[in-house]
Amino acid sequence: MIYCVEDDNSIRDLMIYTLTIAGFEAKGFADSASFWKEMQTGRPELILLDIMLPGEDGISILKKLRSAPMTAALPVIMATAKGSEYDRVIGLDLGADDYLCKPFGMMEMVSRIRAVLRRTSMSEHKNYLSYGAITMDQSRHVVLVDGREVSLTLKEYDLLKLLLEHTGLVFTRDQLLSSVWDQDYSGETRTVDVHIGTLRTKLGESGEAIRTVRGVGYRLG
DSSP states (O other), X not given: OEEEEOSOHHHHHHHHHHHHHTTOOEEEESSHHHHHHHHTTOOOSEEEEESSOSSSOHHHHHHHXXXXXXXXXXXXXXXXXXXXXXXXHHHHHTTOSEEEEESOOHHHHHHHXXXXXXXXXXXXXXXXXXXXXXXXXXXXXXXXXXXXXXXXXXXXXXXXXXXXXXXXXXXXHHHHHHHHSOTTOOOOTHHHHHHHHHHHHHHGGGGGGEEEETTTEEEEO
């Protein structure tokens, strides 16, 4: 799903029509109010965001997107007026993935969108681990459950990361101890049980995905 935030009705309709023909699903928004309302119930693959909008402008919208954990990595292509170098620089500094200079061709728009989606798909594959409602953003060292950030200690984070990287694989307590703690750590395997317990508690209902394999150890899923 592509969201097009553009106040010019004719341009917005043409963008949506072109994207649909190109095989994308698309929705259009004439202002920030309608856009933010839709963002409460859905999350697009990419946002095409015009800078010049009535009320809240595109730069302000981009700032909010980048400051929220759920949308910080959401791909955004800014649309700027021809010759507006300042807006382009500000947009890129704030984390825009690309920009289009108005007036732009519809095929150029589709090409830019596909290029950005390819880049972000490769990046997300490396930076994100997930299982069910649990998402780990390794680039920002953040764990989310149902979109809510969960505060973990370093060992809890490393323990969860290991389980997410090997979903379904059973780890013995000794394996977890040697993988997550220092090789020279002389503590008991009880340490693993304690950390698994606190990790489950912090993950809430999603913590039930960390299963105890009796007589062996633990697995995720």
